[in-house]
Amino acid sequence: MRDRIIHKSSELFLTLGFKSVTMDDIASTMGISKKTIYVHFSNKTKLVEAVTFTLFENICDGIDCICETAPNPISQLYDIKMFVMQHLKNEQASPLFQLKKYYPSIHDALKSKQFEKMHESVSESLAKGIETSVFRPNIDVEFIARLYFNGMTGIKDEIIFPREKFNMHYLMESFLEYHLRAIVTDKGMTILNNFINKNQS
Template sequence: MDIKTTILENSLELFLQRGCKAVTMDDVAKENGISKRTLYELFTDKSDLLEQCIGYLHCHMMQYSAKMEEDSQNLLELLFKIHETQSDVIINLKRNFFMELKRYYYPIYKKTVEKFTVYHREKTAEYLRQGQKEGLVIEDINIDLVTKIIIEISNIIEDSEVFPLKEHSRKDLFREVVILYFRGISTLKGIELIDKYIQINK
């Protein structure tokens, strides 16, 4: 791993743990054991570093998704695996990070949301078509419309003002919101698999 990638990885961890406003370039230099001069040779300023950290996060997400796709036998198994990797602690860190990003670095936040939304829209549509080929998702649905609904459901359940984690765990939201919706667009074969995975993951 080269020095820039190491800095991005360590800095992203700092931003997630402490918040993007609190972390300074001094903190980043100290965490990585480098001088500020070296840091500024690689990144113009904190905003540049923050934006590149988010780009690094996005690449990591794509690689991780690809690995889970390889390890899953079907769409519904993939859905449950994605859920299993998202603990309440991780979700809370991401929520706080993006809330701060929106408040203090809105241009970066706006660009990030647009980029992530395009990616999620494309992947969700791809997964739905995969589910149809596997006989798990009903054929008679509007893929574009269902994709938008699923993305909005994801946005809502990750909204801390609507669903505070102290009141609603990730597991509860997944079972009561995500799974119920997927049951509605699943074939009988898909519903049977959902029930099977629910029993396994109790």
């Protein structure tokens, strides 16, 4: 039952927002009593926390699978972008913005976990790219891994990139190309151009 509550709550939170959805809404949608939810979660904050980190773990598992099977680091980044976009497709209520506003401690803990995960995977990807000659050998892996995280986090800031001017697909696509153009070799540029041309066709 706990997993069912998390799954249904995830759908509601991503569609309607963390603030808007009440425990009554969740109970009503699931056809259970509110008491049943409170058996597993003492309050809404605990439920929001469980939903947030379950979603995070699911995304991490998907990214790990991509990292294990991608033929090269450029393909890996594009595959991860597509995977993340699939997860974001049902978001209609700016959940990250609401999480930061109404549940700041959960937001900060999530950001810390996201940094650890992304820093590790991006650093490994950069090292592999240098090793396979698709990224320049003189790049500063530690600096660029942190810069990439900062950029991916920054494009989700709706104050700087309002959704009425920039949709998330455009932002992720443009930032990824911007990032890769700065670090690829001629060999890497050929691979990158293939992805750019494929996405434009």
